[in-house]
Amino acid sequence: MRKPLAVFLAVVLLVPLIGSGFGLSQDFKPKTYSQEFVFTIEIMPNGDASITMKTVLLGPKDEIQKQIDMILNETRNGNMTVEEAIARFEKEQLRRYIESLTQSGMNLTNESIKAYGIQEGNNITVVFSAVAINFAKYYSYSDYWEVQVDPTRGYANLNIPDTGLPFAVDINNTFIIKLPENSTLISYPRPFIKQYNASRFSVSSEVEGGTVVVKSSIYLEPFLPPEGYKELFGDYKDYYIRYKAPYKGEEHYQSSVMNEYVTLDIYANGSVRLHMRDEYIEPKEEVRARKAEIISYGVQNVTEFILRTYSLALGYQGVLVDDGKVKILGLNETDAPLVIDAEYILRNFTRYENGSYVYQFDPTLGITNGLTDRVEYEVNHTLYLTLNFPEGAEILEVPDNITAELKGNRLTVRVFRERNSVRVVSNVFIRYGATVEDVNALLSNYTSATVRYTLPAERGGLSETQQAIAVAVALILLVGAVAFWKRR
Numbered sequence: 076m077r078k079p080l081a082v083f084l085a086v087v088l089l090v091p092l093i094g095s096g097f098g099l100s101q102d103f104k105p106k107t108y109s110q111e112f113v114f115t116i117e118i119m120p121n122g123d124a125s126i127t128m129k130t131v132l133l134g135p136k137d138e139i140q141k142q143i144d145m146i147l148n149e150t151r152n153g154n155m156t157v158e159e160a161i162a163r164f165e166k167e168q169l170r171r172y173i174e175s176l177t178q179s180g181m182n183l184t185n186e187s188i189k190a191y192g193i194q195e196g197n198n199i200t201v202v203f204s205a206v207a208i209n210f211a212k213y214y215s216y217s218d219y220w221e222v223q224v225d226p227t228r229g230y231a232n233l234n235i236p237d238t239g240l241p242f243a244v245d246i247n248n249t250f251i252i253k254l255p256e257n258s259t260l261i262s263y264p265r266p267f268i269k270q271y272n273a274s275r276f277s278v279s280s281e282v283e284g285g286t287v288v289v290k291s292s293i294y295l296e297p298f299l300p301p302e303g304y305k306e307l308f309g310d311y312k313d314y315y316i317r318y319k320a321p322y323k324g325e326e327h328y329q330s331s332v333m334n335e336y337v338t339l340d341i342y343a344n345g346s347v348r349l350h351m352r353d354e355y356i357e358p359k360e361e362v363r364a365r366k367a368e369i370i371s372y373g374v375q376n377v378t379e380f381i382l383r384t385y386s387l388a389l390g391y392q393g394v395l396v397d398d399g400k401v402k403i404l405g406l407n408e409t410d411a412p413l414v415i416d417a418e419y420i421l422r423n424f425t426r427y428e429n430g431s432y433v434y435q436f437d438p439t440l441g442i443t444n445g446l447t448d449r450v451e452y453e454v455n456h457t458l459y460l461t462l463n464f465p466e467g468a469e470i471l472e473v474p475d476n477i478t479a480e481l482k483g484n485r486l487t488v489r490v491f492r493e494r495n496s497v498r499v500v501s502n503v504f505i506r507y508g509a510t511v512e513d514v515n516a517l518l519s520n521y522t523s524a525t526v527r528y529t530l531p532a533e534r535g536g537l538s539e540t541q542q543a544i545a546v547a548v549a550l551i552l553l554v555g556a557v558a559f560w561k562r563r
Contacts (some may be wrong), residue, residue: 105297107243109133116210117253118222122324124210128172128203134245143193157194165190172203182208213324214449216482216508219261220324222316224250226264226278226291231308239298250289258320263287264313271306274299278313287316312447328507329358331452334412335440336459339424343465343531345432346397347424355413358452362413366406369413378403385417395422431471434526436460438474438488438501439518446511454505462497467531473497474524481517484509488524497526 111131118124132139146164149155155163169188176183183205191200211222225231228248254260260282267278273296280289295303333355340348355362369377382401389396397420404414426433440456464470470492477488483506491498505514 105242106135106138107245108135108138110244110246112228112246113249113251114224115251115253116222116224118211118220118255120255120320120322122209122211122213122220124207124222126205126207126210128201130201130203132199132201139199140196142199143196146193161190161193164193168201169203173205176205181210184208209327211324213326214508215323215326216449216506217510218323219317219319220258222252222318223314224252224264224289224316225314226250226267226289227276227308227311228291228293230293230295230304231311233304235299235301235304237301239300239303240295241297243297244293244295246293248291248293250287250291252287252289252316254285254287254316254318255320256285258285258318260285260287261317261319263316264289267311267313269307269310271299271303272296274303274307276307276311278311289316314448326507329360329452331454331456332357333440333456334459335457337436338461338463339434340463341425341432341465341468341528341530343467345422345425345427345530347421349419349421349424351415351417353415355415359410363409366413369403370406374403374406381415381417385419389419389421389424394424396420397422431527431529434462434528435523436499436526437522438477438499438524439486439503439522440501442503442505443511443515443518443522446514448511450505450507450509450511450514452505453507454503456503458499458501460499460501462526462528464495464497464528465531466495468495469529470497470526471529472525472527474499474526477521479517479521481513482506482509484513484517486518486521488521499524 110133111129113127113129115127115129116124117126147157147160149163150157150160165188168190169186172188173183173186186203186205188201188203191202192198211220213220226248228246230244252263263282264278264280266280267276269276273294275294276291278289278291280287282288295307333353335354336350336352338348338350340350342348355365378401382399385401386396386399399417399419401418402414402416404416405411406413426435436458438458440458442454442456473490473492474488476490477486479486485504486502488499488501491500503518
């Protein structure tokens with residue numbers, strides 16, 4: 076939830092002051108958008124929370140006055156009273172908050188909003204209140220509760236143009252988290268300071284009884300480039316307040332179920348027919364959303380994009396692509412899996428070394444790639460790999476069978492060797508809430524497996540450079556489905 080909620084906090088709370096256009100005239104002088112933000116979270120024993128967001132817009136003064144004039148404009152024509160004009164502004168802001176927070180993953184009830192300072196003209200203060208259902212998450216995996224806050228206010232995740240933003244940001248944030256009675260605090264954000272040119276980001280925190288107070292200060296200079304944001308926020312990872320309680324919570328999560336079928340038909344001349352079939356089964360809501368996304372972009376456009384992207388990636392890595400085709404299946408069937416079916420005819424796909432060919436793959440399906448916090452799904456991903464060899468080929472090496480388990484997380488690899496083929500079935504099961512440390516501890520030693528073979532009529536192999544990068548391509552292709560899924 077952190078990323079979409081964070082972007083909401085970074086952007087929508089600056090609205091309505093920031094306009095849609097910044098026509099940079101010759102005498103342009105960047106303005107500074109100043110803000111005080113207080114986010115109070117009072118957690119109930121069941122994980123629901125009463126939340127209040129108080130945002131005080133302090134500057135630029137002229138932009139605040141423009142906004143006040145816009146709000147009160149209808150009163151000058153006698154169409155409505157001041158109270159009615161403010162109420163209309165509040166209604167629009169309430170719609171904006173509910174829409175954005177709901178899209179970020181919050182389930183809200185009892186929403187309300189009040190605006191202050193409009194008649195006085197000094198600033199605009201907006202106070203949004205609601206009850207957020209399941210705001211604190213219980214993880215049976217670690218037997219503790221967890222609350223997310225974002226001291227970076229989303230600037231760690233914003234897409235910043237190369238030229239930066241043509242204004243400065245100066246905001247002070249306070250997060251007040253009131254834990255339920257009889258809770259035991261485990262961890263909370265610690266002090267942090269970063270500086271880049273004139274820009275700065277700092278975090279401080281303190282505990283007062285059952286209340287955790289986290290404060291952050293952010294100043295972003297005008298036209299701060301993306302590398303500045305990365306320097307300020309890239310190393311920050313402390314987003315959680317964790318606590319134990321004498322009661323368990325109800326876990327709310329979905330399963331991520333995916334099957335990946337990879338078949339290599341290897342010919343006597345060393346060329347390979349690579350067939351990949353990726354089946355995305357669950358979570359069903361996300362599968363349906365991905366289908367709708369593909370349809371909206373245009374099935375032909377997405378198909379050509381996948382074909383072109385994989386072909387270019389292979390070509391850049393020294394693999395010769397003689398032919399390729401891609402199909403997308405299941406788009407018009409509500410409960411059917413989304414299937415990406417791709418086939419390529421390749422040369423120089425496998426590595427040639429010391430008189431034999433080597434094919435390497437990742438039995439863990441790249442699960443560890445990109446993990447930063449904990450696993451928010453129950454993961455059940457399976458790889459079905461088949462290598463078919465021509466008559467006269469000799470299979471020199473196959474992977475070992477593997478059974479590994481840690482805290483209920485499992486990796487199983489089963490290898491079936493026949494006269495002219497090798498089949499590998501690899502399954503990764505990760506419990507909901509598993510930590511990145513545990514996932515890495517389970518899988519990090521098994522991210523590469525090897526099949527080695529000879530062909531009846533050996534051909535010239537790859538260069539040293541091609542040998543190295545061909546392995547990378549094999550890994551990329553085997554986790555390509557996961558990467559395609561996570562692209563969203």
